[in-house]
Amino acid sequence: MRTLRIILFSLFGLLALVSLVAFGYYRSMEPRERAEFWYQYRKGRLQGDTQRQWFMGQAIKADPTFAQAYMQKSIAHTKRGDFATGMLLLNQAVDLEPVTYLGYRGYVKLYMLHDYKGALADYHRLDSLTPSFRDAPWSEDIYHVIGLAYMQLGDDANAMKYLDLADDPEAMGWVDDQVYLYRGMVQVRQGNYAVAITEFKKSIEANHFSDQYFHLAQAYFQVDSLPQGCTMLAEGQAQMAAGYVRSNAYYELPGQVYSSDFQELAAKYCGKE
Amino acid sequence: MYQRILSLLSLSFFALVWSFPEVGIAQNTVPHMINTKEKVGWIAFDPDLDDATFFLCDEYNIQEYYQVNPRYGEGSKDLRAYFESADFAWNFPDTFSGLLTVRFVINCQGETDRIRLTAVDAEYRSIDLPLDREAWKDLIKGMGPWVPGLVGGQRYDCYKHIVFRVKNGQLTDIIG
Structure with a gap:
């Protein structure tokens, strides 16, 4: 029993000493060092996890100029539809380091918010x-x-x-193959179908997603090239069946095409359902 | 006294171990079992708003839509078509320009509940909108069944949100 007491007191004493040393070391750190100390603990914890958010909050508390923590903390909020909190945090990151974070905020506004x-x-x-x-x-x-x-x-x-x-x-x-895809879509809007066809072909050369074939087929139909249009439509459907589809887990992509789009166009121009 | 010392030691040991940074595990677009209800975007059950009989396969592991990919029909196309053809009085105030976000749970059977509405103005500041929440709840539930999130043969409960972009009281875009 006495031995146990000694062991326990020794362990407690050791722990107390380690804690004091650690606390003293933490207190001696610069604010940015303290912020990075807390920030590293977000790793291994999932995005949106309350612990992860807490660690990033501690990092911000330690150094309110630590832009990275604001940006990282914002992500789960914007991905989950809490745009008030997400953009408030992201705006702070942009204010602190505009060159680093304007691009990400632009991305969120473009793809997720259609702003x-x-x-x-x-x-x-x-x-x-x-x-x-x-x-x-x-x-x-x-x-x-x-x-x-x-x-x-x-x-x-x-x-x-x-x-x-x-x-x-x-x-x-x-x-990016989508540059040609979007150029083609703009040309279609302008009624420049021949130019659009060239752009869509470039897009397909770069990446054979089903969407590019669909848009090419549409352009062919506009210039009454039905056989070529129907061939591209069939090819696009094959690419879709094989899984070559433009998609994103978070949002619909501009110009994204669906199976029913192929079917409707095929029924209209190629006599197929 | 020994009990107190043991408790303190256990607490310290736990804090030390818990504080170790874990190995990175983040791939955000796959399901993860976090075994907790509370996380960013958590919707707590509210007996005044929610269906007490709403079934959840696992309330401690409700995923996000981007982890398990639930679908309404073919996807965003059919989702937009539903709202565009819905006989629904949008009734946004003429002075409102911003986003209305509807966040809800799709259970592992494709049913929806725990529907919550939040709004931000054009500067992304939170605002209160006078909305008929029951009507919005009926609108979302009226969508009918979703294809629930399915990964590796397993069906998941998940959160989903749909964003309605409004300009001067007029609906201009549906993002979902």
């Missing part, structure tokens, strides 16, 4: 802050997403201006 004017304001501001650098917000060429936002607003002139700028493989090392 195209808001997205354009963010993207244009980001572009102006980095005059010698070709930004790639959330891994998309900034001119691609600016062009897309204009396209969604129905401003075809500006859409084509920026989508044309995005067609620059040297600048980014690649051109």
Whole structure:
């Protein structure tokens, strides 16, 4: 019994000593170091988990200028429809580090909120802050997403201006197939079907998603090329059946095509159900 | 006294172990069993608003829509078609421009309940809108069955939200 008492007291004493040392070390840290100390504990905890959010809250408390914590804390809220909280946090991140976080806020506004004017304001501001650098917000060429936002607003002139700028493989090392898809969609809107067909073909060369075949088929039907249109429609349906579908877990993509779209077009032009 | 010491030691040990950063596990678009009701976006059961008989396969592991991909018909296309053709009095105030978000639970059988409405203005600030919440509840439930979230042969309960974009009282976009 006496031995047990000694062991327990020793353990307690050791723990108390370790705690004191740790506390003293924490107190000696700079605010940013303390914030990073709390921030690292978010790892391994799922996005939206209350513990994860708490750790990021502690990081912000330790250093209210730690922009990364605001941005990370915002994500679960915006993904789950709590835009008041999410955007409040994200706005703080942007205020602190605009070059780092304008792109992400533009992405959220463009794809999740369909706030195209808001997205354009963010993207244009980001572009102006980095005059010698070709930004790639959330891994998309900034001119691609600016062009897309204009396209969604129905401003075809500006859409084509920026989508044309995005067609620059040297600048980014690649051109997203969706740049050609969106250029084609704008050309269709303008009634320039021959040009649209060229764009959709480029899009297919880059990536053979079912959507690109559907839009190409639609353009062929507009110039009365029924056999070619029906062939592209059948190819698109095959690609869809094989799983080559443009999709995103969080939101519908612009120009996204569904099985019923193929069926309706096939019934109208190709005599098929 | 020994009991107190043991309790304190246990607490300290637990805090030490709990505080260790775990190995990264985050892939956000697959289901995860977190075994808790409370998380960001949690909707607690409210006997005044919700159906007490609403079945949940696992209330401690309600996923998010992007983890398990529930579907309404073909997807967003059919969802928009439902609302665009619904005989529903939207009745947004003329002065309102912003977003109305409807968040709800789709259970593992494709049924919906725990419907909650929140609104933000054009600057994404939270606002209160005078809405007929019962009518909105009927509108969502009137959608009929969803294809529930299904991953690896298992059906999941999940949260889903639909966003209604409004400008000067007029519905301009449905995002879901």
